[in-house]
Amino acid sequence: MSFLVTKNNKTFKLKDIPSLDINTFRDQIIKECKNNKRIVSFFCEKLEKFVILYAILASDEESKLYISSTLFKNEKSYPSITQEIQSFHLFEREFYEETGILPENHPFLKPVRYSKDRFDQNQKIEDYPFFKIEGKSIHEVGVGPVHAGIIEPGHFRFNCHGENIDHLEIQLGYQHRNIEKLFIQNQSSFYNLMILAESIAGDSTIANGLAFTHSIEALTNTNISRKSQSIRGIALELERSAMHIGDLSAICGDVAFLFGNSVFGAIRTLVINTLLKICGNRFGKGLLRVGGVNYDIDTNLNQEIKKTLNKVSKDVAGIADIMFSSPSVCERLEKTGIVDFDTAKKIGLVGMAGRASGINYDVRYNHPFGIYNYYPLYVLKLEGGDVFARSYIRYMEIMHSINFILEQLDSFPDYDLMTKEVGSIAKDSMVVSMVEGFRGEIVHSVITDNKGNICRYKIKDPSFNNWFGLAMAVRDNEISDFPLCNKSFNLSYCGFDL
Amino acid sequence: MLNFFKVRINHGSQAIKDIKKATVNDMHRGFPVVDEAFCLEKCEDCINCCPTGAISKSPLSLDIGKCVFCGECERLCKNKAIQFTNYHKISTTDRQNLIINKKLSYDDFNNNSIKIRKDIIKIFKRSLKIRQVSCGGCNACEMELNACSNVNFDMGRFGIDIVASPRHSDCILITGPITENMADALEDTYQCSPNPKIVILAGSCAISGGMFAKSNAINREFLAKYKIDLYIPGCPVHPLTVINGILGLLGR
Ligand code: SF4
Ligand code: SF4
Numbered sequence: 001m002s003f004l005v006t007k008n009n010k011t012f013k014l015k016d017i018p019s020l021d022i023n024t025f026r027d028q029i030i031k032e033c034k035n036n037k038r039i040v041s042f043f044c045e046k047l048e049k050f051v052i053l054y055a056i057l058a059s060d061e062e063s064k065l066y067i068s069s070t071l072f073k074n075e076k077s078y079p080s081i082t083q084e085i086q087s088f089h090l091f092e093r094e095f096y097e098e099t100g101i102l103p104e105n106h107p108f109l110k111p112v113r114y115s116k117d118r119f120d121q122n123q124k125i126e127d128y129p130f131f132k133i134e135g136k137s138i139h140e141v142g143v144g145p146v147h148a149g150i151i152e153p154g155h156f157r158f159n160c161h162g163e164n165i166d167h168l169e170i171q172l173g174y175q176h177r178n179i180e181k182l183f184i185q186n187q188s189s190f191y192n193l194m195i196l197a198e199s200i201a202g203d204s205t206i207a208n209g210l211a212f213t214h215s216i217e218a219l220t221n222t223n224i225s226r227k228s229q230s231i232r233g234i235a236l237e238l239e240r241s242a243m244h245i246g247d248l249s250a251i252c253g254d255v256a257f258l259f260g261n262s263v264f265g266a267i268r269t270l271v272i273n274t275l276l277k278i279c280g281n282r283f284g285k286g287l288l289r290v291g292g293v294n295y296d297i298d299t300n301l302n303q304e305i306k307k308t309l310n311k312v313s314k315d316v317a318g319i320a321d322i323m324f325s326s327p328s329v330c331e332r333l334e335k336t337g338i339v340d341f342d343t344a345k346k347i348g349l350v351g352m353a354g355r356a357s358g359i360n361y362d363v364r365y366n367h368p369f370g371i372y373n374y375y376p377l378y379v380l381k382l383e384g385g386d387v388f389a390r391s392y393i394r395y396m397e398i399m400h401s402i403n404f405i406l407e408q409l410d411s412f413p414d415y416d417l418m419t420k421e422v423g424s425i426a427k428d429s430m431v432v433s434m435v436e437g438f439r440g441e442i443v444h445s446v447i448t449d450n451k452g453n454i455c456r457y458k459i460k461d462p463s464f465n466n467w468f469g470l471a472m473a474v475r476d477n478e479i480s481d482f483p484l485c486n487k488s489f490n491l492s493y494c495g496f497d498l
Numbered sequence: 499m500l501n502f503f504k505v506r507i508n509h510g511s512q513a514i515k516d517i518k519k520a521t522v523n524d525m526h527r528g529f530p531v532v533d534e535a536f537c538l539e540k541c542e543d544c545i546n547c548c549p550t551g552a553i554s555k556s557p558l559s560l561d562i563g564k565c566v567f568c569g570e571c572e573r574l575c576k577n578k579a580i581q582f583t584n585y586h587k588i589s590t591t592d593r594q595n596l597i598i599n600k601k602l603s604y605d606d607f608n609n610n611s612i613k614i615r616k617d618i619i620k621i622f623k624r625s626l627k628i629r630q631v632s633c634g635g636c637n638a639c640e641m642e643l644n645a646c647s648n649v650n651f652d653m654g655r656f657g658i659d660i661v662a663s664p665r666h667s668d669c670i671l672i673t674g675p676i677t678e679n680m681a682d683a684l685e686d687t688y689q690c691s692p693n694p695k696i697v698i699l700a701g702s703c704a705i706s707g708g709m710f711a712k713s714n715a716i717n718r719e720f721l722a723k724y725k726i727d728l729y730i731p732g733c734p735v736h737p738l739t740v741i742n743g744i745l746g747l748l749g750r
Pocket of ligand 1: 548549551552560564566567568570571
C-alpha cells in the first residue's frame, strides 16, 4: 500500500499513513497524478532529528483522499516532482523554503513568503530574485507592496514589451504573521483557536472557521446538530454571495461601468448586513464555535432574511442583465486574461476560477461536508476561462447560493440543539478538512501528538493554487488590463502569506 | 433601455443622510458597558475565555484596543457585568480611553474621547487625504475601509478621501499588526508623505496586535517612534466608527 485512502473530515491514525522511501513516494505521486488524481496539500512537519513530508492527493470522482508520507534524515535533496507534475511547483518551493531540502531541477526555486521559520534567515524580502528581460522596447514595471487603493500588500513585477505583458512575477509574503505557529501556541482553548481561524482571511471568515471546526469536531468525534449545520451552510453561502457581489462591483468599476459599481455595491451591503443581523458582525465573526454555532435564527429573523434575499436576488438579476448585455462592458471582459482548460489543469487551478476554465470541481459537490451531505449542490462551470467567464460564473454562483439559503430557511428546523459538548482530541492522529470558500478549496490539515495536543496545523488557501493562474492570465495581454484580470481572480494575500 | 431605468429607479438614493445620527443594528457589538458591581469575587470566567487578554479584574476593566469583539465574555458572564451595546462611536485620540474600567455611559465616554487639537483643525478641517497601509491582519478592516467610500457611507462627501500615493496624503492610516516583512515598507511610506501629517490606527490588530500580538513575525517599532493621533477600535472597524472618528478629529 502506497497510500492511505480516506475522506474529507475523517480522523485517522498517523501510524496508518504509509511511510515510503523518497523515490517510491515520488514515483507513486507522479503515477497517481497522471492517473487523474490531484494535489490537495503537500507539507512537512519539522521534528528534532528529521522531517516528515506528507502528500495529500484527491480523487474527486470517488470523493476520496490519498495520503502518503516520507522521511528525511540527513538527505539534503531529492528529484523534484514539479518536473513531471507542474501543479507541485509552489508546494515544493514552500517545502524548500521551510527545510532547505532541495527539490532538484525545480524550474524556478524562488522564495515563497519569507516565513519567519525559513531555513535561510539571510534571505530578505527586499532582495527577491526577479526574472529579468532585456532588449529593445523592453521595460519593467514594479508595483507594490503598497498599492494604489486599499488592498493588501504584495509586489507585482511586469516584464513588458511595449504595452504587452510578456511575464508577470508575483512576490508575496508581506502579510506573513506566522499564523500556523500561533495555532500551536494558542491551543489552551478551542475558543482561542476558533477566533484565530476567523482571522486567517477576513473575507473567508466562515470558510476558514468551518475548516477549523470541522477538523476539531472530527478529532473529538463530535456530531453537529442538523440546525447548526443549516446555520453554518447559510452563513457560508451568504459569505460567498457577498464576496461575489462585491467583486462584480469592483469589476464594473474597473471597466468604468459606474452604475454597476454602485448598484452591486449597495446590494452587497444588504447581504453583509444580513450576517450582522444573525451574529453581530458583518463578516460572520463570532458565529461559529466548536460543537455548533453561537446564534440562532428565529422565526422573525427567518422571515426577514427571506425578504431581503428575495430582493437581493431580484436586484442582482436586474443589474447583471444590464451589465452582461452591455457591449462596452463585454468588449472589455471577453477574451481578456484567458486561462484555457489545459493550462488550468496543468497548474492546478481550483474553485470558481478553475470552474470558469472548465474544471469540474467543487468541494461542496465532490467532497461534501456538513449540510451539503443532505442538500447536494451541482457544479456550475463555464468554458471560456476569460474575465467574462470569471465574472459570469460569479453571477451564477450568487443566484445558486441565494436559492440554497432560501431552501434552507424554508426547511429550517426550529427544534434541535445549538451546541454540543466536545470531548477530547484523538492522539497521534490526523485529519484533513476541505471547505469550498468563495475562491475555492480551503484545506486545513491537523496533526496531533501522543498527548492529544496539536503539533502541526497546515492551512492551504485556494489563492496558493491560483496566484500563478493570474500570472498566466495576463501573459500577452495589455498591461492596462491587469487590474481587471486581478479583480476577476480577487486572490487573498493574507491567506497565502499565513 | 427600459430595464436600465427600472434598475436605476429601484436603486434610488443609497447614501446614509445623516452620518452622525446613523445607528447600527442592535446585534452589532460596539461600546461595552462594564459594571463591576455585578462582578462576582471569585469568578474569572471572562478573563480566562478572552482570546486577546483584554479583560482584567480589580477593577474589572476591558481594553477595547485589545478586544476583538467576539462576545464570548458577555455570553459567559452569568451576572451581566459585561454587556456590549450597539453604540459605534468608539474612536479616541488617547489610548488610555480605550480601557473601560468603570461604569461609563456612552455619553461619558464620548465627551472626552476626542481631544480637539488646534494644529490639526487649522490645516485639515475641510479636507483630509488618506494613504492607507495594510500591514498584516486579515483584510476585513481593509474591506470596511473600502466600504467607507461606497454609495452607502460615501465618506468623500466630507472631503475625506483615500489617495493612491503617499506623496498626495495628509495622513497614514495603518491596519494590521505590522508584520516584520512589511515594517520597512511602512516606514518608507511614512517618510514619503509630506509634513505635517496625521497617523491613525484602525482595528485591534493595529492598536494592540489583536489576535497576532504574540506572533514572532511582527515588528511594532514604528509605533514607538511616531505619535498616534487617532485610535479606531473594532475587529473589523465599522465604517460609521471610522467616519465619525475622523470627523471628530477634524473638529466637525
Ligand atoms: S468580546 Fe473582547 S473582551 Fe470579550 S472575550 Fe471577546 S475579545 Fe475578550
Ligand atoms: S482588527 Fe480584526 S478585522 Fe481588522 S485586520 Fe485585525 S483581525 Fe482582521
